[in-house]
Amino acid sequence: MPTVCVTAPHYHQPKHDYYNILTGAGFEVRFIDPKQHDLSDADTLLAQLDGAEVTMCSMEPYTPEVMSRSNLRVICRFGVGFDAIDVSGATAENIVVCRTTGVLQHSVAEQTLALLFGVMRDVVRRDRAVREGKWSQPPLPRLHGKTIGLLGLGSTGRCVAAKVLGLGMKVIAYSPSGRPYPGVEMVSLERLWRDSDVLSIHAPLIPETRHIVNAETLAKMKPGSVLINTGRGGHVDEVALVEALKSGHLLGAGLDVFQEEPTPVDNPLLNLDNVVTAPHIAGGDHEALYDIPVLAAQNIVDLYEGRWPAENIVNPEVRPTWKW
Secondary structure (H helix, E strand, O other): OOEEEEOOHHHOOOOOHHHHHHHHOOOEEEEOOOOOOOOOOHHHHHHHHOOOOEEEEOOOOEOHHHHHHOOOOEEEEOOOOOOOEOHHHHHHOOOEEEOOOOOOHHHHHHHHHHHHHHHHOOHHHHHHHHHOOOOOOOOOOOOOOOEEEEEOOOHHHHHHHHHHHOOOOEEEEEOOOOOOOOOEEEOOHHHHHHHOOEEEEOOOOOOOOOOOEOHHHHHHOOOOEEEEEOOOHHHEOHHHHHHHHHHOOEEEEEEOOOOOOOOOOOOHHHHOOOEEEOOOOOOOOHHHHHHHHHHHHHHHHHHHOOOOOHHHEOOHHHOOOOOO
16 A cells, blocks of 8 residues: 655645545555654655655655655645755656646735735735824825736736736736737746836746846836745845835835745844735635645546646656656
8 A cells, every 4th residue: 555645734634535535546644743844854854754655745855865765756746836846856766746736826816916916005004004093195006007027927827917917907928938828928038127017926946047036137127116926935036125125126025935934033024114925825725725635636646547647747757767
């Protein structure tokens, strides 16, 4: 009986449908020791994975060392980001890496809009002012007619595009795949920086996109523009972002993610009134939190039973040599 190890504590739910999908297909489901919250140490993670052929994982790092010393055949990520997994290392060990695409884009898109409105309508500061008996009413720019630039046009970027088009915004996007979307103009990176009133990040975090928002690219953005990041904290050089926000070059920023998470309370970004924050919760509405593990379980069962869930496989090059 193959074993699936579930590392994310909030999915330690034996009554959840995903659990029944796995056990019904003949898997043993094992939860990590609830006392082991820090799986960043390779030996600690390996001890929890001992004997498991599959991990349903969160943000703990899957390094070449972890994969070479484990029995893993499948690494299935809860969510769509896979920057914590050394994909080339997994491929070298003939391990399939999969994720749960297509189930959380609406949640992320709604959080993108929430942060956008939070910044553009100054929601947090105005709420605090009213509670303090202050009735200040300075106007702010209107979103209708403004240009939003999407860095990445996968399932989440396309979902954001559909929603902001309904707000009357002009939508431009940069995506290496170049796949068009109705109403969206595909542009170069240079035009994305130059023409965006709002820049929203929806790209995977890979070496080419790490710190893609930095002092140089921020300087290319319009004065008074806004940055929204529901992607990964590593996309943004936070030191450069602080300077752009302090100087007034950016009107504000909405951040669901940070370079270090949880972000330290002394992070300078938390002291800026023109920043709206959230605790990496963009993909976490009720529906997504149900659908994510169900799709993860189905990915695993498909692979076990000889099917290949191509749309969710990160490293398809292992297919010719991979077997259970």
